[in-house]
Amino acid sequence: GQQVMQIPQYQHVQEGEDFTTYCNSSTTLSNIQWYKQRPGGHPVFLIQLVKSGEVKKQKRLTFQFGEAKKNSSLHITATQTTDVGTYFCGVYNQGGKLIFGQGTELSVKP
């Protein structure tokens, strides 16, 4: 079935440093979504990427979809303590089910 590998599992940064998480698939993806889950909370939809090479920005967050549509990244510039949480990528498989990556837990030291 559809699987995505997400790395790293954990990332500890100093406030103000940048952060990136990556998702990779062995097969071509039709789309990829990104979610953020705060500690103790539930996933919140951030964005969906559909086009090859697509780049979207939301303030300090930059989302990229690879040219081959097999990988994606989420980059946060100048992290803040409010960025703390776990970031998941998710892809829909052929059955219409959303399959999540393993997640990257981000901690930010003030």
Add this chain to the structure above:
Amino acid sequence: GAVVSQHPSWVICKSGTSVKIECRSLDFQATTMFWYRQFPKQSLMLMATSNEGSKATYEQGVEKDKFLINHASLTLSTLTVTSAHPEDSSFYICSATRDYSYEQYFGPGTRLTVT
């Protein structure tokens, strides 16, 4: 818009008892609802997909007789954990989609502890 609620937010039950968790879409009609389970420090694992008026579709390895799902209306799905055991302790999260949209709206989750 697109708010999903879950009740209860947390529950503690004794081993062998059953627990029902409700998932409601408050301001939209959910064409499909999903149930996930999340263990600490792990990703969300899809348990089942639920469509109103039809039987739920369970993922491989999920016991349908243990995790009973009922989707009685376009705004309500319930998950009943029957004969709960300590290993069923987890964070259960539902999500819903509307109008066959790609975006999933997640409920706040239910933390189940079985003693």
